[in-house]
Amino acid sequence: MLDPKYIREHATEVQTNCDHRNVKIDVSAWLKADERRLALLQTVESLRAKRNEVADKMKSASAEDRPGLIEQGKSLKDALAAGEAAFGEVDADWKRQLLAFPNLTHPASPIGMTDDDNKELRIVGEVKKLEHPLDHIALGQKHDLIDLERGAKVAGAKFYFLKGKLALLEQAMIQFALSYLAKEGFTAMSTPDLAKDDVLVGTGFQPRGPETQIYSIENSDLSLIGTAEITLGGYHKDEILPASAVPLKYAGVSHCYRTEAGTYGKESYGLYRVHQFSKVEMFVYCTPEQSEAVHLELLRHEENIFKALEIPFRVIDICSGDLGGPAYRKYDLEAWMWGRGEGKGGWGEVTSTSNCTDFQARRLNVRIKNDNGDNVYAHTLNGTAISLARAIIAVLENNQNEDGSITIPKALVPFCGFEKIG
């Protein structure tokens, strides 16, 4: 959510930002609603002031004054009810519109509408030369590691079983990421896999409605989380954090559930786009002054983890139109995957890190008491440490040998206890 005051004072800038973000918002229409809302607010408040005044007089009123005051109070009550109804309607609409505003955009983010306008910053590592590279599905079949058919039988399409050494490897990857982050000062967290709608909305997700990617539980206000960003963001909801406590760094493990409505074809090949996966997510609360440096730190951790997994990747600076609602700036890591690019291989998204500035904190009401004793909205940042499914694709495909065996990256061996598959 943006600061209403900021929108009032920077209407042109905010409109331009919405345009660059590819979000259809008419700022001038909102400003009109805002004006109307404030006028009604003042009406309602002055009626309340009068009501309070009359009620106050009652305390010491004489017996003959009382009936008159009661009459006055009654008519004020009626006027107030009407005023509050009018205000409530305008206010709800005003709030709804306000929630639709995307965050502001970092001045250095590329301007553009689609992912074609994203900027490649660098490529790290080298793609292994292979005569006959196999994709993860072929590797899975060869070693009996992935069972999509029975996943579909049990839970439907885009669900899967991981078997044998791959099931062990998945846990090893989680352990590896957690222990790496613990050394970097993150507090490990195992979070709920469900969260309340207001927490979802607070972190910038839409729990219900036609366009949602979220599974919601019928007859409840709960949804299955799409990422631990949701639960970790909700963790300090409605809190005031002492300045001495930040940056607060969490590494949350959870299952992630996504409906992936309307996605088919090669973009969802194999494990690339599935309804459920495990993930270790980084989440940081910090001051506005700290957030840019923290963002780069999160990116560094993501890169370190993928380097340790011996996976070539490229770093992408996401353009304005592709940022989504909450992000002020976003970097993605795309790993090499042999199953993409029609069998020639290509880049596939494996991580994403966002600086959400105060966009989520404003909705979640998370503040920091700074050294002057003032409360300021926190900045929140998130980043994927390791997202299983996609990281599994990358590990299997990039660490395969010409004979179809898979060499386990050295960093994982202590966690899984074997060095090779096949």
Add this chain to the structure above:
RNA sequence: GGAGAGGUGGCAGAGUGGUCGAACGCGCCAGACUCGAAAUCUGGUUUAGCCGCAAGGUUAACGAGGGUUCGAAUCCCUCCCUCUCCGCCA
């Protein structure tokens, strides 16, 4: 799942219709005393919105939402959460 108790300021805890944004205490901040500290004393100490250059004014919040009333922390209803006991269970 059954029975009961309860949710009030940073903590603890009073308050059962108007004198309550809220006692007393603890904590915290500032000052006095002191060479300094402790103790003691004095004052201050929730948050957010709106109006205002400011001083200041005003509204709202006692778990959440609704209702009764001229007036609600206080009465009524619904929901949420916590605790105790019983049952069940990984």
